[in-house]
Amino acid sequence: MRDALGAVQSVLVLGGTSEIGLAIAERLAGRRAATVVLAGRDPESLRASAEELRAAGAGRVEVIDFDAQDPARHRDTLTEAARVAGGDLDVVVVAFGLLGDQTVDESGGDGAVRVATTNYVGAVSAGLAAADHLRRQGHGAIVALSSVAGERVRRANFIYGSSKAGMDGFFQGLGDSLVGSGVSVLIVRPGFVRTRMTEGMSAAPFATTAAAVAEATVRGLRAGREVVWVPGLLRVVFAVFRHLPRPVWRRIPS
Amino acid sequence: MPEPRTLTGWGRTSPTAARVADAPATGDAAAAVEAFVAAAGERGVLARGLGRSYGDAAQNSGGDVLDMTTLDRIVDIDLQRHEAVVEAGVDLDRIMRAVVPLGLWPMVTPGTRYVTVGGAIGSDVHGKNHHRDGTFGAHVRSIEMVTPALGRLVLTPESHPDEFWATTGGMGLTGIVHRATIELMPIETSAIRVDGWRTDDLDQTMSLMAERDHEYRYSVAWIDCLARGASLGRSIVEFGEHARRDELPPGKRSASRALRFNPRDHMPAPPWVPSGLLNRFTVAAFNELWYRKARRRREGHLVAAPAYFHPLDMVDGWNRIYGARGFLQYQFVLPDGEEAVLRRIIEELVEQRAASFLAVLKRFGPSNPGPLSFPSPGWTLALDLPVSFGSLADLLDRTDEQVVEAGGRIYLAKDSRLRPDLLEAMYPQLGRWREVRDRMDPQHVMSSDLMRRLPALSGPLAGAGASTPRRRGTP
Ligand SMILES: Cc1cc2nc3c(=O)[nH]c(=O)nc-3n(C[C@H](O)[C@H](O)[C@H](O)COP(=O)(O)OP(=O)(O)OC[C@H]3O[C@@H](n4cnc5c(N)ncnc54)[C@H](O)[C@@H]3O)c2cc1C
Ligand SMILES: NC(=O)c1ccc[n+]([C@@H]2O[C@H](COP(=O)([O-])OP(=O)(O)OC[C@H]3O[C@@H](n4cnc5c(N)ncnc54)[C@H](OP(=O)(O)O)[C@@H]3O)[C@@H](O)[C@H]2O)c1
Numbered sequence: 001m002r003d004a005l006g007a008v009q010s011v012l013v014l015g016g017t018s019e020i021g022l023a024i025a026e027r028l029a030g031r032r033a034a035t036v037v038l039a040g041r042d043p044e045s046l047r048a049s050a051e052e053l054r055a056a057g058a059g060r061v062e063v064i065d066f067d068a069q070d071p072a073r074h075r076d077t078l079t080e081a082a083r084v085a086g087g088d089l090d091v092v093v094v095a096f097g098l099l100g101d102q103t104v105d106e107s108g109g110d111g112a113v114r115v116a117t118t119n120y121v122g123a124v125s126a127g128l129a130a131a132d133h134l135r136r137q138g139h140g141a142i143v144a145l146s147s148v149a150g151e152r153v154r155r156a157n158f159i160y161g162s163s164k165a166g167m168d169g170f171f172q173g174l175g176d177s178l179v180g181s182g183v184s185v186l187i188v189r190p191g192f193v194r195t196r197m198t199e200g201m202s203a204a205p206f207a208t209t210a211a212a213v214a215e216a217t218v219r220g221l222r223a224g225r226e227v228v229w230v231p232g233l234l235r236v237v238f239a240v241f242r243h244l245p246r247p248v249w250r251r252i253p254s
Numbered sequence: 255m256p257e258p259r260t261l262t263g264w265g266r267t268s269p270t271a272a273r274v275a276d277a278p279a280t281g282d283a284a285a286a287v288e289a290f291v292a293a294a295g296e297r298g299v300l301a302r303g304l305g306r307s308y309g310d311a312a313q314n315s316g317g318d319v320l321d322m323t324t325l326d327r328i329v330d331i332d333l334q335r336h337e338a339v340v341e342a343g344v345d346l347d348r349i350m351r352a353v354v355p356l357g358l359w360p361m362v363t364p365g366t367r368y369v370t371v372g373g374a375i376g377s378d379v380h381g382k383n384h385h386r387d388g389t390f391g392a393h394v395r396s397i398e399m400v401t402p403a404l405g406r407l408v409l410t411p412e413s414h415p416d417e418f419w420a421t422t423g424g425m426g427l428t429g430i431v432h433r434a435t436i437e438l439m440p441i442e443t444s445a446i447r448v449d450g451w452r453t454d455d456l457d458q459t460m461s462l463m464a465e466r467d468h469e470y471r472y473s474v475a476w477i478d479c480l481a482r483g484a485s486l487g488r489s490i491v492e493f494g495e496h497a498r499r500d501e502l503p504p505g506k507r508s509a510s511r512a513l514r515f516n517p518r519d520h521m522p523a524p525p526w527v528p529s530g531l532l533n534r535f536t537v538a539a540f541n542e543l544w545y546r547k548a549r550r551r552r553e554g555h556l557v558a559a560p561a562y563f564h565p566l567d568m569v570d571g572w573n574r575i576y577g578a579r580g581f582l583q584y585q586f587v588l589p590d591g592e593e594a595v596l597r598r599i600i601e602e603l604v605e606q607r608a609a610s611f612l613a614v615l616k617r618f619g620p621s622n623p624g625p626l627s628f629p630s631p632g633w634t635l636a637l638d639l640p641v642s643f644g645s646l647a648d649l650l651d652r653t654d655e656q657v658v659e660a661g662g663r664i665y666l667a668k669d670s671r672l673r674p675d676l677l678e679a680m681y682p683q684l685g686r687w688r689e690v691r692d693r694m695d696p697q698h699v700m701s702s703d704l705m706r707r708l709p710a711l712s713g714p715l716a717g718a719g720a721s722t723p724r725r726r727g728t729p
Contacts, residue, residue, distance in 0.1 A: 005670075007647065007671065088706060139703075181258065181260075182260050
């Protein structure tokens with residue numbers, strides 16, 4: 001149960017090795033030593049992440065198996081997560097995501113489809129499974145890690161960007177469908193975040209950190225917001241970007 | 255089966271969804287309640303009264319909730335025995351309207367009349383006369399209820415002391431009460447004779463209360479939370495007694511005039527009223543003593559009972575003025591001798607401007623055998639805190655710790671955020687309560703969001719005790 005001031009008892013991170021996902025779990029679980037369930041593909045790195053979280057003040061940390069590209073099993077993942085958590089899931093963070101390599105993926109191979117199925121299909125399937133589970137609990141929050149890349153898709157990363165645009169739209173609609181169910185959806189739209197995902201890339205303007213995204217997410221949850229941008233200024237920036245004519249937008253350097 | 259809908263407590267902080275059914279207004283109430291409990295699903299069932307508890311005590315997310323307010327008959331009023339038999343969904347407003355003209359008054363009323371008898375038992379509520387008369391539960395002569403494991407029970411403190419006292423203050427977790435017999439006190443008029451004092455600081459407030467409490471049936475202090483520094487804790491202290499007929503002005507002494515009781519509430523709360531102003535408008539004592547500063551005390555002043563006991567009831571839905579995020583109330587009790595801790599806590603909450611305009615300070619008398627009954631001898635303080643105050647969570651977590659260390663506790667009916675690891679230390683008889691509850695409901699069919707949030711209500715916490723602060727004075 002989440003308390004009146006936002007302290008939670010349990011957090012599930014789908015994509016349990018995500019740097020941003022872990023930062024959010026740490027911020028949420030730290031204050032009252034909540035239980036965290038990390039769901040992901042690689043047991044070895046999950047164990048390392050669990051260790052990190054414990055050191056950061058989380059209570060019990062459990063790891064379970066989860067593959068975003070295996071939608072048939074997503075409902076079982078939620079059931080399993082609740083079982084190992086020993087009760088309700090207060091927050092489910094949809095953190096998994098794949099950036100891909102636009103130049104390579106554009107010109108063939110299965111990279112593009114992998115990005116699309118992970119970021120969109122996987123999010124739809126896991127999002128519905130989470131919503132269904134929380135709806136039956138009668139409470140809970142879903143945090144969906146979207147991206148400004150989906151707010152207006154750009155030439156330089158349109159495969160990733162369009163998958164995020166799709167998942168962002170999906171979670172908006174999911175949030176609307178959950179009004180009155182006790183369950184809420186918070187969409188988080190970060191700009192460039194310095195994590196493993198962006199390693200080696202040159203930072204875009206307004207670059208931020210996983211910790212800052214986590215901080216904004218926790219505040220957003222406490223305030224009952226539906227969307228947060230990180231940093232907040234990007235909301236204004238994209239309000240302008242959104243309406244630029246295509247020829248102008250095409251020429252904005254990435 | 256009804257569709258789920260969202261419920262909150264009075265503080266409106268944590269909406270969760272449950273299937274809410276009305277208790278049937280006609281027919282065999284006990285049988286209907288029994289059927290409801292028997293049909294419980296995986297997430298259990300819970301009774302709900304008027305939802306005046308501030309936090310999540312009357313919520314059962316994902317489960318079933320029985321709205322008791324349809325069960326609202328006054329079954330019998332016994333003028334000789336000074337008691338009333340009522341269904342559990344009857345509220346104190348209805349009871350007062352029925353019994354005041356007969357010269358009777360409920361033994362205990364909280365700060366609002368809009369609580370059901372079931373809710374008053376569930377929280378074992380107290381009033382301004384706790385130092386003299388104890389809690390609501392202490393004046394319940396019998397409880398008729400349905401329990402998941404023991405079926406229908408008729409409890410009196412003599413016949414079933416364990417079950418009776420586990421239910422009194424048991425936050426709805428032992429079963430569903432559908433009927434109760436409550437004691438009433440005889441009164442001559444519906445007016446309260448008030449002696450009010452204005453004090454300059456906390457020391458004055460506390461010594462006045464400690465010295466004079468025993469002379470009066472009712473006593474309470476309204477602390478001005480805008481006063482800081484040397485004026486910290488300055489208050490209006492109000493002592494009250496039910497007025498005798500001969501204390502009324504000569505023209506108003508006829509039986510029908512003297513016992514008139516017809517409060518007309520429901521002035522809607524204008525959305526723009528700041529909470530402080532609301533308190534100032536509604537608390538009559540303030541108008542009397544604060545704004546006419548020349549007066550330090552006013553004695554023998556007659557006030558209508560609703561204005562004295564339930565000033566906030568005059569404004570409909572005042573809880574909405576705190577906005578969408580809601581607010582919480584922090585209420586705790588500290589034993590005598592811990593006045594320094596009380597001062598420190600008031601200082602922190604007031605100096606940091608976390609508290610809204612008024613806080614209520616009162617002295618409690620002896621506790622009763624209810625293991626989860628909140629009142630215990632000493633000082634109780636209640637303050638409203640808007641949740642928008644940034645560092646409130648950490649501030650209150652630290653306050654919890656100070657309360658436990660001083661041997662005090664917080665009030666579950668008001669709570670929405672207690673540090674879960676501290677509940678057991680605050681209620682040393684919690685284990686005893688769980689034993690009795692586990693006889694009445696071993697499967698924990700009765701469940702609430704409060705219980706989910708505070709797992710020590712279900713069973714002992716793993717590793718409990720390791721990091722919990724020690725209560726002073728215990729080895
Ligand atoms: C303005 C205001 C002033 C207040 N002042 C005081 C005060 O001075 N002193 C004080 O003690 N409290 C005070 N309270 C708190 C209030 O008295 C309690 O929370 C009370 O329990 C509310 O009654 P309710 O009918 O609204 O119950 P709810 O809030 O609906 O339920 C309270 C608890 O009782 C249980 N319950 C309800 N009905 C039944 C039933 N039939 N059988 C079994 N369990 C049941 C519920 O499950 C829940 O756990 C105040 C509240 C407000 C809003
Ligand atoms: N970093 C940024 O600049 C940025 C900006 C905006 C939005 N985001 C979004 O934020 C989220 C978290 O990103 P991050 O920065 O924390 O990157 P990250 O550390 O690389 O995390 C991405 C996670 O997704 C997991 N994942 C990928 N495919 C998966 C699959 N099929 N099944 C299960 N898990 C899978 C990865 O797990 P493995 O360890 O198994 O690979 C990894 O833990 C992503 O959705 C990302 O799109 C990031």
